[in-house]
Amino acid sequence: ERAREILESGARRGSNRLGVEAMELLDAYGIPTPxxxxxxxxxxxxxxxxxxxxxxxxxxxxxxxxxxxxxxxxxxxxxxxxxxxxxxxxxxxxxxxxxxxxxxxxxxxxMVDLDNGVETILGMNRDPQFGPLLLFGLGGIFVEVLEDNTVSVAPVSETEAKGMLDDIDSAPLLRGARGRDPVDEATLVETIQRLSQLVTDFPAIVELDINPLVATPDGVQAVDLRLTLD
Ligand code: ADP
Ligand code: MG
CATH class of the missing domain: 3.30.1490.20 (ATP-grasp fold, A domain)
Structure with missing residues (x-):
């Protein structure tokens, strides 16, 4: 399948680090990319x-x-x-x-419309003890400054994925604070589950970051990707 080919082509290049050249991997899992x-x-x-x-x-x-x-x-x-x-x-x-x-x-x-979107981060870190830890939080330039994120072990159910949205302090920002339109929460939840599936299917991925994952009222866009293979 296509996802496997993308990861193998990275490995063939002799690099265990892949970036935006591997964005098709997200497409293959139904995670929208620009x-x-x-x-x-x-x-x-x-x-x-x-x-x-x-x-x-x-x-x-x-x-x-x-x-x-x-x-x-x-x-x-x-x-x-x-x-x-x-x-x-x-x-x-x-x-x-x-x-x-x-x-x-x-x-x-x-170009993705950042004015009507919220830059979030969706990532995974494979822990030797706990397995794939999904991270969701506020992304873009705020990621280091505010450190507003939450972690869940993959695979996550729909309820758990929803819970990750509720967990972050900036949840009101996603839900339309200050007269903004709320982001498409259903698609965001689905995207968390799709990434959960991807990292469950490919244990060779030890680390992955979509930063930013731009959430808008119309859906989400994975704008950047970085991953590490073991
Ligand atoms: P890096 O994280 O390696 O610096 P990114 O691809 O994340 O590179 O781009 C840096 C920033 O540029 C993003 O956080 C976002 O604010 C902006 N940016 C990147 N791609 C787009 C895009 N397609 N549309 C709008 N803004 C973008
Ligand atoms: Mg980035």
């Missing part, structure tokens, strides 16, 4: 942007770069006419950061 692709040339990047038909987000894809935005490896709101130059810029920044970094390419991704 439209886009990883490409290896400026011309291909432009073609993807034209297909998307709007400003795009571009990200460097390298197993040696864990926090892409820290090194200037993420550009949001790139107009189609700037896509080729931005491709080159991202590669230069990656080389400046680490001359011999393995660069798999650049991801060109549809």
């Amino acid at each position: 439209q886009g692709d990883v490409v290896s040339s400026p011309v291909e990047a432009e073609a993807i942007a034209e297909e998307i038909g709007d400003d795009v987000v571009m990200k460097i894809v390298s197993p040696d770069i864990l926090h892409k935005s820290d090194i200037g490896g993420v550009e949001v709101g790139v107009p189609v006419e700037d896509v080729r130059d931005t491709y080159e810029d991202l590669v230069v920044r990656a080389r400046n950061y680490q001359e011999d970094a393995t660069i798999l390419g650049v991801q060109v991704q549809e």
Whole structure:
């Protein structure tokens, strides 16, 4: 099946760290991801942007770069006419950061509406004693500052997944505080269960982070992915 192939192709590259190039893994489990692709040339990047038909987000894809935005490896709101130059810029920044970094390419991704969404984090850490621990909480830039999250052992039932939403202090933010529209809670709960299934099916995944998982009134979008294989 497709998910297995993605993990094996990562392993074949000799790297136990996978990033956004493995986002199809989420698609395979029905976890929504923004439209886009990883490409290896400026011309291909432009073609993807034209297909998307709007400003795009571009990200460097390298197993040696864990926090892409820290090194200037993420550009949001790139107009189609700037896509080729931005491709080159991202590669230069990656080389400046680490001359011999393995660069798999650049991801060109549809923009997600963060203004109407909440950046959450959905992750997993495999504990030798307890097994796969799912983590759900507030994501994006708030993740370290606020540390508002909750942990549950996978696999989780629907009730347990719902309970994870209730558990975090920022739950009111998801439910429409300050005149915002509430996020699509049913899809969020389903997404937690789908990740639970994924990490249960693949014991080789020892760590996984979707940060951010953007929750909006219309559903969720997994915007970033990082995982480690044993
Ligand atoms: P990293 O965590 O490695 O720095 P991300 O892919 O998480 O890289 O991107 C960093 C930040 O850029 C995200 O937290 C989000 O705020 C913003 N961002 C990334 N992708 C998108 C997107 N498709 N639409 C809107 N904002 C995005
Ligand atoms: Mg991220």
